[in-house]
Amino acid sequence: VRALEMFHRGDNLMSLVYGDDYNRRVRGLDPKKQHHGAAADKGDEDDDDDDDEENDDSDQSEDDDFFKIKKKKNIQEEDLDDDDELPNPQVGEWSDEDKCEDIRNRFVTGDWSD
Amino acid sequence: RYSGSGETVRLKGSKNFRYRIVSAMLSGRPIVISDIRAEDESPGIKDYEASFLQMVDLVSSGSSISINETGTKLRYKPGAIEGGRGFELKHECPTSRGIGYFLEPLLLISIFGKKPTEITLTGVTDSSKDLCIDTIRNVTAGLIRHFGVEEKVSIKVLVRGVAPKGGGKVSSPFLFLEFCQPVSLLEPGKIKRFRGTSYVCRCSPQFANRMVTSARGILNRFIPDVYIHTDHCKGKAGGLSSGFGVSMTAESINGFVLSTQCIPTESSMPEEVGEKCAKQLVEQIAQGGCVDSNHQGMMCVLMALSPEDVSRLRIGKLSKPAIDILRLLQTFFGVTFMIKPDNKTNTVLLSCVGAGFQNFSRKHC
Numbered sequence: 001v002r003a004l005e006m007f008h009r010g011d012n013l014m015s016l017v018y019g020d021d022y023n024r025r026v027r028g029l030d031p032k033k034q035h036h037g038a039a040a041d042k043g044d045e046d047d048d049d050d051d052d053e054e055n056d057d058s059d060q061s062e063d064d065d066f067f068k069i070k071k072k073k074n075i076q077e078e079d080l081d082d083d084d085e086l087p088n089p090q091v092g093e094w095s096d097e098d099k100c101e102d103i104r105n106r107f108v109t110g111d112w113s114d
Numbered sequence: 115r116y117s118g119s120g121e122t123v124r125l126k127g128s129k130n131f132r133y134r135i136v137s138a139m140l141s142g143r144p145i146v147i148s149d150i151r152a153e154d155e156s157p158g159i160k161d162y163e164a165s166f167l168q169m170v171d172l173v174s175s176g177s178s179i180s181i182n183e184t185g186t187k188l189r190y191k192p193g194a195i196e197g198g199r200g201f202e203l204k205h206e207c208p209t210s211r212g213i214g215y216f217l218e219p220l221l222l223i224s225i226f227g228k229k230p231t232e233i234t235l236t237g238v239t240d241s242s243k244d245l246c247i248d249t250i251r252n253v254t255a256g257l258i259r260h261f262g263v264e265e266k267v268s269i270k271v272l273v274r275g276v277a278p279k280g281g282g283k284v285s286s287p288f289l290f291l292e293f294c295q296p297v298s299l300l301e302p303g304k305i306k307r308f309r310g311t312s313y314v315c316r317c318s319p320q321f322a323n324r325m326v327t328s329a330r331g332i333l334n335r336f337i338p339d340v341y342i343h344t345d346h347c348k349g350k351a352g353g354l355s356s357g358f359g360v361s362m363t364a365e366s367i368n369g370f371v372l373s374t375q376c377i378p379t380e381s382s383m384p385e386e387v388g389e390k391c392a393k394q395l396v397e398q399i400a401q402g403g404c405v406d407s408n409h410q411g412m413m414c415v416l417m418a419l420s421p422e423d424v425s426r427l428r429i430g431k432l433s434k435p436a437i438d439i440l441r442l443l444q445t446f447f448g449v450t451f452m453i454k455p456d457n458k459t460n461t462v463l464l465s466c467v468g469a470g471f472q473n474f475s476r477k478h479c
Contacts, residue, residue, distance in 0.1 A: 013453040103400045
C-alpha cells in the first residue's frame with residue numbers, strides 16, 4: 001500500500017529506483033505482485049535490506065535469524081521473479097464502459113482537439 | 115566518452131541474469147555473480163542460463179567463463195563481440211525457455227558486433243515466459259530502428275514449435291551500428307490500427323479463428339482496422355508439440371508499436387486467450403507510453419549507450435524488470451536516468467545522458 005501511494009504521489013520515482021531502501025517498495029510497483037503477493041509482502045517488511053542487491057554486505061547474524069524467510073525469499077523474489085514472467089499489465093474490470101470511454105481518445109477515431 | 119574498460123562488477127543472485135551478462139559484454143567489464151540460487155533446492159545456474167552463456171560465447175571471442183562446482187558462482191570476462199555470418203552460426207535453446215529469452219539480448223549484443231550476425235536458433239518459438247517470436251519480429255526488431263538502424267531486421271520463422279517439446283527453428287540476421295543515436299520519443303500518438311498473428315501448431319485450425327473472433331470482439335469497439343493473421347502450422351512446420359497462441363500489436367500514427375501476447379494456460383479456451391490478449395493490449399494503450407512494458411528495459415539499455423546527448427522516452431508504468439535494468443545501467447555504465455512522473459497523462463518520462471558508447475569491437479571506426 002505504501003508503494004502504491006508512492007507511485008500515485010509520484011514525486012519520488014528517482015529514489016524509488018536508485019534509493020537505498022528501494023527494494024521492498026519496488027515490488028509494489030509490479031501490479032501482479034500487488035494482487036498476488038499481499039501475504040508475501042508482509043514477510044518482506046521484516047528484513048528490508050537483507051536481500052538488497054547493492055547492499056551486499058548483510059550481516060551474517062541476520063542471515064541466521066532470518067534463514068527461513070530468506071530461503072523463501074531467495075526462491076521467490078531474487079531468483080525466480082526476475083524475468084520469469086513478462087510484465088504484462090493486469091487486466092482490470094472490463095464490463096466497465098467508462099473505462100473504454102476514457103481511452104477512446106487514444107485512437108484516431110477519437111477527439112483530436114487537444 | 116566511455117572507455118570500455120573498468121573494474122570487476124560483483125553481483126549476487128540470479129536476478130536479471132541476461133541483462134547482467136549483456137551489460138558486462140557491452141561495457142567490457144568482467145563480472146562476478148555469486149550466490150546464484152544458493153538457498154534453492156536446486157542450486158546454481160539453470161540449463162537455460164548455461165545455454166545463454168554458450169550462445170554469448172558463440173558470438174564473441176576472447177571471453178572466459180568459469181563456474182564453480184555447484185554452479186552458484188559465475189565469473190565472466192567478456193571478449194570482443196564478433197558476430198559473423200560467413201559460417202553458419204547455430205544454437206540450440208533448451209525447451210525450458212522460449213527462443214525469445216535468447217533472441218532479445220542477442221539483438222542488443224549483435225548490433226554492437228564487429229560484423230553483422232546471422233544465427234539460427236532452435237527450440238520453443240512461443241513460450242509464455244518470454245517474448246514470443248512474433249513479438250520479437252514485429253516489435254522488438256523494429257524498436258532498434260529508432261536508434262539508427264536503417265534496414266529492417268527480417269527474422270524468419272522456419273518452423274514454429276511450442277512447449278513442451280519445441281522443435282521450432284528461427285533464423286535471424288542482425289545488423290550492427292557504429293553509434294546509437296540519441297532518441298526523443300515523447301508523443302505516442304493516436305492508435306491507428308491493430309494487427310496480430312494467431313497461430314496453431316498441430317491442432318485444429320479452427321482454434322486460430324476462434325481466437326481472432328474473440329479478440330475482434332474487444333478491439334473493434336475502438337477502431338475498425340483490425341487484422342489478425344492466422345498461421346496454421348501443420349505437420350513438420352508445426353514443430354514437435356501441439357498448442358496455440360496469439361500476439362497482437364497496436365500501431366500509432368507516430369510509428370510506435372505496442373504489443374501483447376498470450377499463450378493458454380492448461381485449460382483455457384481459444385476464446386479466453388484471444389480476449390485476454392486483446393484486453394492486455396488495450397490496457398497497454400491506456401498506460402500511454404511509447405513502448406509497451408515488455409520493451410522498457412531494452413529501450414533503457416539503448417538509451418544509456420547512445421552518445422553524450424540527452425535521450426528521452428515516455429513510458430506508461432515503469433515495469434519491474436525495467437527498474438532492475440536501470441540499476442544495472444547505473445552500476446555498469448554510470449548512467450543515471452531522470453525519472454519524472456507526468457501527472458497530467460499518468461505516464462513516466464525517462465531521460466538520460468548517454469554513456470557515449472562506441473562500438474569498440476570495431477576499433478577502426
